[in-house]
Amino acid sequence: MKHLFLFGVMLFSYALQAQNIKGVVNDENGKPLQEVLIRNLNSKTHAHSDNYGKFIVENSNLNDSLEVSKQGFVTQRVKVDHTDSFSITLNEKPFLLEEVTITNTLKYLNTISKIDLEIQPISNSQDLMRKVPGLFIGQHAGGGKAEQIFLRGFDCDHGTDISVSVDGMPVNMVSHAHGQGYADLHFVIPETVDNIDFDKGSYFADKGDFTTAGYIGFNTKKALDKSSVSFEIGQFDTFRTVALFNLLNKENQSAYFAGEYMMTDGYFDAPQNFNRINLFGKYAAKLNSGDKLAISLSHFTSKWDASGQIPDRAVNDGSISHFGAIDSNEGGNTSRTNLNLQYDSKIDEVSQIKNTAFISKYDFELYSNFTFYLNDPVNGDQIKQKDNRTIVGFQSEYDRKLNDKWNFKLGAGLRNDNNKDVELSHTLNRSTVLEYLSLGNVNQTNLYSYTGLEFISGKWLINPGLRFDYLKFNYEDQLAPELGNQAQTKAIVSPKLNFLYTQNNTLQYFLKLGKGFHSNDARVVIVQKAQEILPESYGADLGINWKPFPRMIINSAIWYLYLAQEFVYVGDEAVVEPSGKTERKGFDFGFRYQLTNWLFWNTDYTYTHARAIDESKGNDYLPLAPVNTLTSGLSVKDLKGFSGSLRTRFLGDRPANEDNSVVAKGYCITDFSVNYQIKKVSIGLNIDNIFDTKWKETQFLTESRLANETDPVEEIHFTAGTPFNARLILKYSW
Structure with a gap:
C-alpha cells in the first residue's frame, strides 16, 4: 500500500x-x-x-x-x-537541396515545382506554364490569345487534354468558340502565385474533364511578405508595371491587392497594339473555430492585333518578312471577372471539409484569317469567333484520417456554363458579318462525385480511387429554321489505382494507373446524338524518385496512354475535329543538382512515340505531336545580392501531317535573366532568345490561297518566335 x-x-x-x-x-x-x-x-x-x-x-x-x-x-x-x-x-x-527528402506522398512532383520556383522565380505569365517539366507552349495571336500547349506527345491545342485551375476554380472553357478546353491563364498575375500543383496522366480521382495528359493547379498567396512596385521597360515599345499592396497582415487575418498593366507593339512588322489590365484582391482569415476562409476577386481585360500564321512561300519569295503578315487585321479582345470562395471547415482533429465556390463572367472575341482568299477571293476569309458566358460551380471534399493506416476522401461538385450567342461567322474588316456559320446558345452542366482511399503500411502506400461524371449538353441553334433546345446526356466512370513504395528517404518507386476523359463540344454532341462524345483515356506510369547524392534529385518514368478519340486541327476551317484512336508511350527524365550553395542545374527531357491505332503504318503519325523535348539551365540564387539564370528549351522536329511527308521544324532557344538586390531595391535584366535565333513558335499544315494566286497551296504556315528581346526591371519593396 x-x-x-x-x-x-x-x-x-x-x-x-x-x-x-x-x-x-x-x-x-x-x-x-x-x-x-x-x-x-x-x-x-x-x-x-x-x-x-x-x-x-x-x-x-x-x-x-x-x-x-x-x-x-x-x-x-x-x-x-x-x-x-x-x-x-x-x-x-541559402536554399539547400540536401534538405529536400523523398517522402511517402503521391504528388512528389510538387516538390520539383517548389524547387524550381525557389531558384527560378516567375517573371511572366508564360513562365507559369513552363514550370511544368516537359510542357511547351506556343503563342500565335499577338499575346492575347491562350497559348497552344504541348505535353507528352499531345498537341493539346489550347487545353483540350490538360486541365488547368487557379485556387480550385477551373480555367478550361467547355464548348468554347475557339476550341474545346480553351484555357486562358492571362488573368493570373504571376507575382501572386504561391505554388504549383501538377502531375502527368489521369491518376487522381479529384481531377476530371480534360485530365488526359495531365493537370496543373495554381494556388495564389494567402498573404504578402511585403508591398512592392515594379516597372519593366523593353524593346518593341514594351512596358509593364505591377503593384502589390499588403493591406492587412494580422495574426488571424490577411488581405492584399495586386494590379498589373502591360502594353507592347510586339516584334512583328505590323504593330500588335497589345494591352492588358489585371486586378486581383484576396482576403484570408482563420476563425476561432479553426476554420479557414479565403475570398478573392479578380478582373482581367485585354486587347490586341495579330499578324497571324503566315505561309512559307510568301516569306521565301520576299513578299513579306519572317515577321510579316498577310492579313494584319487579325486580333481580338477578351475579359474575365472571377469571384472565388474557399472555406475549410475543421470538424475534429482527424476530419475536415474543404469547400470551393466560384462564379466567372467571361467575354471573348477573336478575328482570324488562316486561309486568306481560299473560300472568298473577293472579301477574304476572315472569321470571327465570339464567346459570352457565365460559369458557376462548387466543390466540397470530406477528408478523414480513419486511423494510422487509412485515410478516406469523398468529394462532389457541380459546374454550369451558360454561353449566350456563341458564334462563328465570316467577317470583313472586323466590322461586317458576311455570313453566320454557326450561332447558338450553349448550356452545359457537369455533376460529379469522387472517392479515394490511402492505405499506408510500412514502406507501402496504396491509393485506389473512383470518379463519376454526369454531363448534360443543351444547344439552341439560332440558325435553324425552327428554334428549339436540343439536349443530350452522358455519364462516365473513371477508376484510379496508385502504388508507392518508399524504400527510404532517398529512393522511391511508383506505379500509377488511371482512366480519364475529355468532353466534346456541345454542338458536336448534339449532332452525334451523344454517341462517343466522352472519349476516355487509359494511362500508366512506372518510375522512380531518387536522391543518389545529397544535392541531386532524379525523377524518371516510362509511361503509356491510350485515347479513344483524338482531336485534329483543320486549318482551312479553323476548327478542331475528332478522329480515331491513338496511343502514346514514352520516357520522362528530370534532374536537379545543386553544385554550390548558390549554383543550380536543372534538366528535363521527354521522348514520345505517338501513333494513330486504326491507320496503316506510315500513315499513322499524329500531326504536331512532339517527339523530343528538352529544357536545361543554370541558375544562381543569392550570390552577394545577385540572382539569375541561363535556360535553354529544345523542341525537336515533329510530323506536320499523317504520313510525315511534311515536317514542322524544331527549335532551340536560350533565355537569360539577372537580378541584383540591394536593401529594398532590385534591378533586373531579362533577355529572351539571347542568341537571336530565327525560329517558328507555332506551325500548321494549312491549305490557303493568296490574293495573287489562282490555285490553293498546302504548306507550313507559322507564327514567328520572339527575336532577341531585352527588358529592364526596377522594383522597390517595403
Whole structure:
C-alpha cells in the first residue's frame, strides 16, 4: 500500500510538471512561418506550426530542449524556461537541396515545382506554364490569345487534354468558340502565385474533364511578405508595371491587392497594339473555430492585333518578312471577372471539409484569317469567333484520417456554363458579318462525385480511387429554321489505382494507373446524338524518385496512354475535329543538382512515340505531336545580392501531317535573366532568345490561297518566335 501511495504521488507530481508548451515561429521580418517542425528532444514529442506560425508541443516540461527546424532556415535549439507562450525567430539560410527528402506522398512532383520556383522565380505569365517539366507552349495571336500547349506527345491545342485551375476554380472553357478546353491563364498575375500543383496522366480521382495528359493547379498567396512596385521597360515599345499592396497582415487575418498593366507593339512588322489590365484582391482569415476562409476577386481585360500564321512561300519569295503578315487585321479582345470562395471547415482533429465556390463572367472575341482568299477571293476569309458566358460551380471534399493506416476522401461538385450567342461567322474588316456559320446558345452542366482511399503500411502506400461524371449538353441553334433546345446526356466512370513504395528517404518507386476523359463540344454532341462524345483515356506510369547524392534529385518514368478519340486541327476551317484512336508511350527524365550553395542545374527531357491505332503504318503519325523535348539551365540564387539564370528549351522536329511527308521544324532557344538586390531595391535584366535565333513558335499544315494566286497551296504556315528581346526591371519593396 505504501509503494502504491508513493507511485501515485510521483505520477501526480509528473502530471503537474508535464504540460503543453505553446508558441509562435516567425521569420526575420516578423512573418509567421507554417510547417515548422518543433521536436521535444527529451519527451520525443513533436508538432508543426500552423498557417499562422502557432504550435503546441504536448507532454513538455521546464528545462526540456526544443529543436525548431524548417527547410531554408537555420535550425535552432530552444530551452523551455517558462510555461507562457513564447516567440521563436528563424533566420533564413541559402536554399539547400540536401534538405529536400523523398517522402511517402503521391504528388512528389510538387516538390520539383517548389524547387524550381525557389531558384527560378516567375517573371511572366508564360513562365507559369513552363514550370511544368516537359510542357511547351506556343503563342500565335499577338499575346492575347491562350497559348497552344504541348505535353507528352499531345498537341493539346489550347487545353483540350490538360486541365488547368487557379485556387480550385477551373480555367478550361467547355464548348468554347475557339476550341474545346480553351484555357486562358492571362488573368493570373504571376507575382501572386504561391505554388504549383501538377502531375502527368489521369491518376487522381479529384481531377476530371480534360485530365488526359495531365493537370496543373495554381494556388495564389494567402498573404504578402511585403508591398512592392515594379516597372519593366523593353524593346518593341514594351512596358509593364505591377503593384502589390499588403493591406492587412494580422495574426488571424490577411488581405492584399495586386494590379498589373502591360502594353507592347510586339516584334512583328505590323504593330500588335497589345494591352492588358489585371486586378486581383484576396482576403484570408482563420476563425476561432479553426476554420479557414479565403475570398478573392479578380478582373482581367485585354486587347490586341495579330499578324497571324503566315505561309512559307510568301516569306521565301520576299513578299513579306519572317515577321510579316498577310492579313494584319487579325486580333481580338477578351475579359474575365472571377469571384472565388474557399472555406475549410475543421470538424475534429482527424476530419475536415474543404469547400470551393466560384462564379466567372467571361467575354471573348477573336478575328482570324488562316486561309486568306481560299473560300472568298473577293472579301477574304476572315472569321470571327465570339464567346459570352457565365460559369458557376462548387466543390466540397470530406477528408478523414480513419486511423494510422487509412485515410478516406469523398468529394462532389457541380459546374454550369451558360454561353449566350456563341458564334462563328465570316467577317470583313472586323466590322461586317458576311455570313453566320454557326450561332447558338450553349448550356452545359457537369455533376460529379469522387472517392479515394490511402492505405499506408510500412514502406507501402496504396491509393485506389473512383470518379463519376454526369454531363448534360443543351444547344439552341439560332440558325435553324425552327428554334428549339436540343439536349443530350452522358455519364462516365473513371477508376484510379496508385502504388508507392518508399524504400527510404532517398529512393522511391511508383506505379500509377488511371482512366480519364475529355468532353466534346456541345454542338458536336448534339449532332452525334451523344454517341462517343466522352472519349476516355487509359494511362500508366512506372518510375522512380531518387536522391543518389545529397544535392541531386532524379525523377524518371516510362509511361503509356491510350485515347479513344483524338482531336485534329483543320486549318482551312479553323476548327478542331475528332478522329480515331491513338496511343502514346514514352520516357520522362528530370534532374536537379545543386553544385554550390548558390549554383543550380536543372534538366528535363521527354521522348514520345505517338501513333494513330486504326491507320496503316506510315500513315499513322499524329500531326504536331512532339517527339523530343528538352529544357536545361543554370541558375544562381543569392550570390552577394545577385540572382539569375541561363535556360535553354529544345523542341525537336515533329510530323506536320499523317504520313510525315511534311515536317514542322524544331527549335532551340536560350533565355537569360539577372537580378541584383540591394536593401529594398532590385534591378533586373531579362533577355529572351539571347542568341537571336530565327525560329517558328507555332506551325500548321494549312491549305490557303493568296490574293495573287489562282490555285490553293498546302504548306507550313507559322507564327514567328520572339527575336532577341531585352527588358529592364526596377522594383522597390517595403
